[in-house]
Amino acid sequence: MSTKCALTVIDMQNGFINESSAQCIKGAKATVPACARVIEHCRACGVPVFFVSRKYRTDGSDVEHTRFQSWFDGGKALSDGCAEDISASAPKEFGICSRDYVIIKPRYSAVFHTELDLVLHRLGVNTVVLIGTTTPNCVRTTCYDGISLEYNVVVISDCTSSQTEEIQRSNLRDMKNVGAQVMTAEEFIAGAELTDSVTETRQAVAAMQGI
Numbered sequence: 408m409s410t411k412c413a414l415t416v417i418d419m420q421n422g423f424i425n426e427s428s429a430q431c432i433k434g435a436k437a438t439v440p441a442c443a444r445v446i447e448h449c450r451a452c453g454v455p456v457f458f459v460s461r462k463y464r465t466d467g468s469d470v471e472h473t474r475f476q477s478w479f480d481g482g483k484a485l486s487d488g489c490a491e492d493i494s495a496s497a498p499k500e501f502g503i504c505s506r507d508y509v510i511i512k513p514r515y516s517a518v519f520h521t522e523l524d525l526v527l528h529r530l531g532v533n534t535v536v537l538i539g540t541t542t543p544n545c546v547r548t549t550c551y552d553g554i555s556l557e558y559n560v561v562v563i564s565d566c567t568s569s570q571t572e573e574i575q576r577s578n579l580r581d582m583k584n585v586g587a588q589v590m591t592a593e594e595f596i597a598g599a600e601l602t603d604s605v606t607e608t609r610q611a612v613a614a615m616q617g618i
Contacts, residue, residue, distance in 0.1 A: 412561075412601070413532040414449040414456045415517055416442065417539030417546055420496040422461070422485040424540075429481020434568030434575065435540040441592040442538050442566045443500040448596045450506075455530060457508040458497065459517040459539075459549075461485050469513055516548040524556055533605050534559040536595070538566035543578045550582050559605050560587040563595055 419442060422428050424435045449456050463470050463478065463485050470478050478485075497503055512521050527535065535558045537546055546567050553560045562582055569575040583589045588602050 411530075411532050412449075412454050412534045412536055413527055413530065414446065414454055414536045414538065415523070415549065416446065416456065416458045416497075416501070417517055417537065417549060418459070418461055418541070419498065419501070419539050420460050420485070422496070424498065429477060430485060432540045432568050433570050434572075438538075438540070438566050438568050439498045439500055441563075443498070445536075445538055445563060445566055445592050445595060446501055449536075454536075455508065455532070456506075457510060457517075457523060457526075458501075458503060459510045459512050459521065459523065460496070461545075462511045471514065514548075515545045516552045517545070518549060518552040518556065527558070532558075533603070534561060534601055536561040536563065538563045540568045542567045542569045542575055547578055547582060550587050551585065554586055557605055559601065559603055561595070561601060562587050562589045563592050564589055565591050 419435070419439070422430050423432050424439070425431060426436070446456055463483070465483060467475060467479060467483070503509070508526065510517070510521050510523055512519065512523075514520065517523050535549075535553050537549055537553075537560065539546060546562065550560050550562060560582075562579065564579055567575070567579075569578065579589055586604065590599050
């Protein structure tokens, strides 16, 4: 396989998983076992694992204006951690270790104003595999940004979550239609072939230029 992958685990932390949190995503907790299997599989295969999570300042100065009121009314969730706390706030099944990468993001996308793109390039990665929550927000924006930055994007359907099944289905469909490869955890672990459209496009452009 010509692709070199990295796994990006998005926002799988207590603030989005625990039912007591004002920011809880209804479908997130159910995806934890599948996410754990994919994480372990990637580690075993030497695929780098990135945990990209949210952290807000306690004064609310960096909270999205569209989320500020619900964040404030809900007790300022996700504002009491830091990069070192992600291993404690993520599900214990993930077993975050020293070889994993931990990145704090200020907005929905795992790429926006983070070092993720830089590190992926340094590692020679051309395919990003996305799991986590939420599908219509953080997963989808990361997917679109990844495509914009010339990555192949794979979304693991049963390792992502939304507030309703309808939202989940429609957003997976949209990402597939825009060019992401959507598959299940079982298919990914079984070694489903990953499309390398980045290389194919570069070869086609080079051919047109006579290179």
